[in-house]
Amino acid sequence: MNTLLQRPAEAVRPPEQSHPAMLQVEVTTRCNLRCSMCVKSAPGSNIQEADLDLAAFKRLGPSLAHCETLILNGIGEPLLNPDLVGMAEFARKVMPESGWIGFQTNGLLVTEKLADSLVRAGVDTFCISVDTLETGPTGGGELHGRNGADRLALALRFLDEAGRRHGKTLRLGVEFVLMRDTADQLDKVIRWAAGLGAQFAIVSHVLAYNRNMESQSLFNPNTPAATALFEKWQEKARAEGLDFHAQHGVAWKFIKTDREKRLHELVKGLLNEARETGVWVHLPRLLEWDLRNRGGAEKKLQALFEAARRAADRSGIELRLPPLKAHDERRCHFVEEGATFVTSLGDVSPCQFLWHGYTCHLDGGDKLIRPWLFGNIQERDLLDIWRDGPYADFRAQVLRYEYPYCSNCPFVPCDDIKGAPYEFEADCLGATIPCGHCLWCMGGLQCLL
Numbered sequence: 001m002n003t004l005l006q007r008p009a010e011a012v013r014p015p016e017q018s019h020p021a022m023l024q025v026e027v028t029t030r031c032n033l034r035c036s037m038c039v040k041s042a043p044g045s046n047i048q049e050a051d052l053d054l055a056a057f058k059r060l061g062p063s064l065a066h067c068e069t070l071i072l073n074g075i076g077e078p079l080l081n082p083d084l085v086g087m088a089e090f091a092r093k094v095m096p097e098s099g100w101i102g103f104q105t106n107g108l109l110v111t112e113k114l115a116d117s118l119v120r121a122g123v124d125t126f127c128i129s130v131d132t133l134e135t136g137p138t139g140g141g142e143l144h145g146r147n148g149a150d151r152l153a154l155a156l157r158f159l160d161e162a163g164r165r166h167g168k169t170l171r172l173g174v175e176f177v178l179m180r181d182t183a184d185q186l187d188k189v190i191r192w193a194a195g196l197g198a199q200f201a202i203v204s205h206v207l208a209y210n211r212n213m214e215s216q217s218l219f220n221p222n223t224p225a226a227t228a229l230f231e232k233w234q235e236k237a238r239a240e241g242l243d244f245h246a247q248h249g250v251a252w253k254f255i256k257t258d259r260e261k262r263l264h265e266l267v268k269g270l271l272n273e274a275r276e277t278g279v280w281v282h283l284p285r286l287l288e289w290d291l292r293n294r295g296g297a298e299k300k301l302q303a304l305f306e307a308a309r310r311a312a313d314r315s316g317i318e319l320r321l322p323p324l325k326a327h328d329e330r331r332c333h334f335v336e337e338g339a340t341f342v343t344s345l346g347d348v349s350p351c352q353f354l355w356h357g358y359t360c361h362l363d364g365g366d367k368l369i370r371p372w373l374f375g376n377i378q379e380r381d382l383l384d385i386w387r388d389g390p391y392a393d394f395r396a397q398v399l400r401y402e403y404p405y406c407s408n409c410p411f412v413p414c415d416d417i418k419g420a421p422y423e424f425e426a427d428c429l430g431a432t433i434p435c436g437h438c439l440w441c442m443g444g445l446q447c448l449l
Contacts, residue, residue, distance in 0.1 A: 016392065019066040019383055021338035024352070024449050026074025027052050027081040029344045033106055037131075037177055037216075039075055042209035042358040043366075047075055050344045054083040056378060057090065060342070063382045064094045071449050072123075073103040074344065075356060079110065085117045092122025100124050104175060104448050110155035112162075119162040125171040126159050127202065127448045128152055130189050132182040149192065156196040173200035175448065178322070179216040187307040194315030201312065202320050204446040207439060208361045218301055219444040220289050220325040221363065221407040225279045227325065230286040233270035237263065244270075245287055280408035285363070298324060326407060326442040332435070335398040339449055340386060346378045347371070348385050350394055352447060353438050362437060363412045368419030372434065397433045404429050406437035413437075 028051045031040065040047055064070065070091050072078050081087075091101055102125025118126075133149045156172055163170035174193045176186055190201050205219035222230075234244050242263045250260045251267070267283070274281040292298070305321055312319035333339075334351040341349045349355035354372035361367070374394070375385035385391060397403075404427055406412050416427045417437045424434045439445045 016395070017338045018387065019338075020063060020340040020386055021067065022069040022071075022449060023060065023063060023067050023340060023342065024071040024074065025052065025057065025060065025087075025342045026076070026344045026355075027057075027072050027078050027084055027087065027103075028076040029074065030080045031075075031077040031106075032080065032108060033077070037179065037206050037209075037213065039207075039209060039356065039358050039360075042360060045209075045356075045358040047356050047358070048345065049076075051081050051083070052342075052344045052346065054086045054090070056346055057083070057087045059377050060382055061090070061094050063386075064091050065096075067091075067095055068099045069339075069449065070095065070099065070101045071103055072101065073105065073448075074341075076344070077106055077109065078103045079105055079114065085114075085121045088118060088121035088123045100171075102126060102171065102448060104129060105155075107152045107155035110158055112158045115155075115158035115162040116165065119159070119166050119168055119170065124168060125173075125448075127173045127175050127200075128155060129177075130174045130193065131177050131179070132185050133188055133192060134185070153192075153196055156193075156198065160197045171200065172196075172198045173202065173318075174198055175202045175204065177204055177206050178218055179206050180218060181216065183218060183301070183304055186304055187311040190308055190311040190317060190319065191315060194311075194317045198317060200318040200320070201308075202446055202448065203308070203322055205322050205439070205444040207445055209359065211361050214361045218297070219322070219439070220298070221442065221444070222282070222286050222289055223280070223326045223328045223405075223408060225277075225328045226274070226281050226286060226408055227289075229270060229274055229277075229279055229281065230283075230290070233266055233273075234290070236269075237266045240266075242266065244283075245291070280405035282363075282408050282410050282412060284410075285408075320446060322446055323443045326444065330401060330405070330438075330441040331443075332398050332438070332441050334440070334449070335395050340382070342377060342382070346376045347373045348375050348377065348382060348391075349373055350391070350398075351438075351440065352445075352449075353440055354434070362439070363407050365413035365418060366420075367413060367417065367437065370419060370423060394433055397431055398435055402429060403427050403431040403433065403436040407442065 029047050030049050039045060072087060078084055088101055101123050104127040107128040130152055159172055176189050193201060206217050208214035208217055237244055247263050247267050250264050301324055308319060341351060341355045343355055349372055357369060357371050359366055359368050374391040406417050426432050427436050435441060
């Protein structure tokens with residue numbers, strides 16, 4: 001089985017595929033929890049609660065015959081779908097022998113009997129959400145195991161024992177959503193998971209669904225290139241006894257002092273070099289993160305990541321950490337690796353960012369996400385939808401990466417990307433796909449697929 005975590009270091013521009021190589025099928029949008037960081041808790045969320053039935057799932061047979069990866073979850077808890085075992089059995093029969101089947105779960109519904117049935121049916125990859133091991137004054141987080149992590153440990157044990165009983169090599173792992181209140185538990189979670197037989201850990205920054213949740217995010221949306229450019233010109237200013245943090249409002253002053261004129265010239269020098277070198281720069285956000293890092297924010301997160309790496313190395317667990325800053329070169333792993341997404345209603349979408357309607361809070365403002373859909377498997381075969389012009393054109397535009405880098409643009413959030421009051425038609429560079437403001441593409445968000 002291919003590793004879940006291995007990804008090429010540089011962007012790949014694959015030739016257009018005649019069929020998807022990866023499928024993520026949302027078997028249900030129902031859940032037995034109501035977590036604050038979940039999209040279902042987002043203002044404006046209009047996600048209908050529904051289960052995908054086995055008959056609809058079987059319509060994916062022609063696509064599954066070419067599929068190397070099948071993920072059986074979406075917004076909801078997959079173990080609530082009564083057809084989940086039947087779906088896995090069907091998929092295992094028609095998928096290539098090298099293909100793998102998995103899903104992410106909160107783990108609370110895993111029983112010994114269900115674990116046995118899922119492993120026997122052909123599921124070989126299980127990822128349990130573990131965002132903290134303790135709550136209260138020291139933990140301060142939302143515990144997915146309700147009153148403690150013992151229930152999650154039991155779920156991992158049931159799965160491990162089922163694998164051994166059936167002679168199956170399973171991939172057991174955890175996903176950790178990095179938040180300000182719980183980030184210091186990351187290395188503890190890794191050690192805990194490794195002690196229970198987990199082989200991998202996926203760490204993701206949080207997607208804020210409201211202003212309050214935005215304060216939980218530790219992801220720096222400024223790119224390394226923008227940061228380096230800022231630091232270069234800030235250092236020039238400091239050498240002359242000036243500071244970019246004093247530049248606010250200077251540009252609009254009719255009468256400037258000599259020091260203000262010089263500071264304005266240095267700011268223009270930064271912006272001109274950014275334009276000449278093709279680096280997207282959002283100066284207010286660079287100033288904001290410069291202040292945060294003076295307070296030790298980046299050093300603290302680096303230390304947490306180093307502790308996590310040491311814990312992973314000592315325990316032999318495979319660890320995928322997100323970047324501290326946004327990538328200079330954006331990548332859409334979903335499109336590059338040939339993934340497609342099917343909702344619990346059967347709608348076909350290109351990615352996790354666009355398969356539901358909700359509101360999130362990005363770059364200081366609300367952003368309304370509208371679902372971006374290309375058809376429904378109840379009405380058309382998935383392969384026909386995949387090969388059809390609109391979906392093929394969407395993937396082609398994504399791979400050109402010619403849309404703006406919105407989080408690093410001085411005008412964010414602009415009307416083009418806020419999603420309200422008008423629906424998205426095109427961005428400022430003319431692209432007709434709403435991808436310029438995607439945190440997955442920037443590297444901030446990671447998932448099992």
